Amino acid sequence: MKIEREQDVVPFRNRVKEYATKINMGLLNQTKLITAASELVRNMLKYANGGIVHIEVISQGRENGIRLIFRDQGPGIKDIQLAMKDGYTTGKSLGLGLPGTKRLVNEFDIKSSAEEGTTVSIIKWKNG
Amino acid sequence: MDRIPILRMGDFLLVTIQIDLYDKLATNLESDLVQMVNKTGARGVLIDISGLSIVDSFMGRILGNIGSMSKIMDAETVVVGIQPAVAITLIELGLELKGVHTALNVEKGMELLKEKIGSPSDESPQDEDSSE
Amino acid sequence: MATSVSKLLKSKKSEILQNWMTNQLKDASLREDLMSNDELREQSTELLDVLLNNINDTNLGEPESQDFEPVSEILAGISISRARQGFSPRETGIYIFSLKEALLIALKNELAKEPETLVNATFQVNKLMDSFGITTFETFIKGREEVILRQTDEIAEISTPVIRVWDGILALPIIGTLDSSRTQVVMENLLIQIVETGSSIAILDISGVPAVDSLVAQHLIKTVSATRLMGAECIISGIRPEIAQTVVHLGIDLSNIITKASLASALKTAFSMLKLEVKSSAQKPKTY
Incomplete structure (x- = not known):
């Protein structure tokens, strides 16, 4: 799914919700996942003018979950460790986006370089 | 561009958010509300977000902003109807909505507002059991 | 062949x-x-x-x-x-x-x-x-x-009962260790009950929690913050002396939270917050 404008955010959230409902994810975990997704999409729009999100249902043993991969061609993040710290921001936000998002999901993986932009991959398990 | 309606009730402004907001709508609401507080000299702002299934840091910031801006203009802000899942998510995210008061529902929010601004109450003194 | x-x-x-x-x-x-x-x-x-x-x-x-x-x-x-x-x-x-x-x-x-x-x-x-x-x-x-x-x-379901002790007051006795998944269940149950009953005070009794380390304390603080975010107040009761000791030794800051030693004193606090009074009926003749 392509994200180019801020109007894409709400439909995107609805898509994530559809997937989450499909695997019977509980309301609380759904909310956490969608909030996390929303944060990442906003980052993408703000720092990279959009990008592509890949949504999929994954399963490991008996556990189902949802993986979201956010890929953008933006300037990249210089110091990931710094960006993952609470309260750090280059923009004028609260600086909770990345670290907060990490707390909301089960698995969080971020790769970034100036040449290839940033890729963030998150997983939320159904009962996670 | 459509807007979120702002209702006026005496000294208070009442906003009910029923749908998930586009960013633009949210920023519009922020500026509209501040304008309205100025124009009407309202003493309290009550925002009902029971219809919001998601509050991310952006929306949280808007709510915080409204709270702080109103505060400077001498109006208290109460956010009511936060869904349990939303509250937990906000805490995990690290957002505590500083600067705004919270209440369970519109009714309690109104009580809280009246208490906060110590208004010359237009109602008979409250029952002892305010939880009813 | x-x-x-x-x-x-x-x-x-x-x-x-x-x-x-x-x-x-x-x-x-x-x-x-x-x-x-x-x-x-x-x-x-x-x-x-x-x-x-x-x-x-x-x-x-x-x-x-x-x-x-x-x-x-x-x-x-x-x-x-x-x-x-x-x-x-x-x-x-x-x-x-x-x-x-x-x-x-x-x-x-x-x-x-x-x-x-x-x-x-x-x-x-x-x-x-x-x-x-x-x-x-x-x-x-x-x-x-x-x-x-x-x-x-x-077990997760039965181990987190939410009790309505009074109109507007919920009590939640926690028994056993609080890990993050359990906290989540506790929090969710509590918040949903708060909305359903329209309660404004929740008492979290931790007499049944064997130990409070910094992680458990963090979970408790989260629960209290979430309750406040909903517009209700949260009191933590059942703090045993050992727990008070470890909390202080670990340098955990619980000063933002109302804590009480026993459920009884938490209930008393809750009553006074709701401006309620409990009177002994034996002293009925006393008037004021």
């Missing part, structure tokens, strides 16, 4: 079944309390039927062959149901391995004159039945795991 092993097995079906049943029945661990002999015979017949129907000379030595899928399915069904009924792994194992024995005996009797075929066939049957044995165990364990999972859910 050597004798077709699969044909031979098919022709000896009733004999194999008889042998298998005898093997099973003579075993000391037979669980007649869990399954009647008739049922056992029925189950065994069905499995043997499907096995022999799907077997042929080419797939005999290939347990991975697609042809055995129906067999694996039946086996899976049997072992899952056995796991639920409370059979032990040994009993379930004997079930499948005694079939192997019966098959091998049939082979031995029939192929006595063709030693080479006998050896080959024995190898193949061995391999095949071992693989079925593994399937059986895998599904048996899976069945058990499901039981455990269900019980975990049930």
